[in-house]
Amino acid sequence: MSNNERANQWQNHINQWQESGLSGVKFCKQSELDLAQFHYWKNKHCAQQVKVPKAPKRSVGFASVVVSDSPQAVEGIRFTLPNGCAIEGISKNNVSLIGAILAQL
Numbered sequence: 001m002s003n004n005e006r007a008n009q010w011q012n013h014i015n016q017w018q019e020s021g022l023s024g025v026k027f028c029k030q031s032e033l034d035l036a037q038f039h040y041w042k043n044k045h046c047a048q049q050v051k052v053p054k055a056p057k058r059s060v061g062f063a064s065v066v067v068s069d070s071p072q073a074v075e076g077i078r079f080t081l082p083n084g085c086a087i088e089g090i091s092k093n094n095v096s097l098i099g100a101i102l103a104q105l
Contacts, residue, residue, distance in 0.1 A: 010041035011041075011045060013033060013041070014045045016031070065090075065095070065098070
């Protein structure tokens with residue numbers, strides 16, 4: 001029996017088990033299947049069905065920062081991320097803090 005045929009056979013067993021509503025042990029006893037093989041193929045089947053979405057690639061590059069001592073600046077820090085999140089009050093006194101915050105993102 002080829003690997004593909006074996007995989008298809010166990011796929012059918014797993015599908016029958018899921019439809020039966022029985023425990024794995026009872027299904028294997030009724031179907032005269034090896035329990036260890038059943039668990040192996042069940043785990044393999046479940047791993048193929050559950051596809052973990054890949055995390056989006058983060059762009060790597062530099063961001064330009066403009067430091068100003070504007071009288072309009074309020075106490076604290078301010079910068080805005082593309083998602084709308086903002087930090088207020090950037091000044092030359094806290095630029096290193098901004099760098100530390102950005103390094104954590």
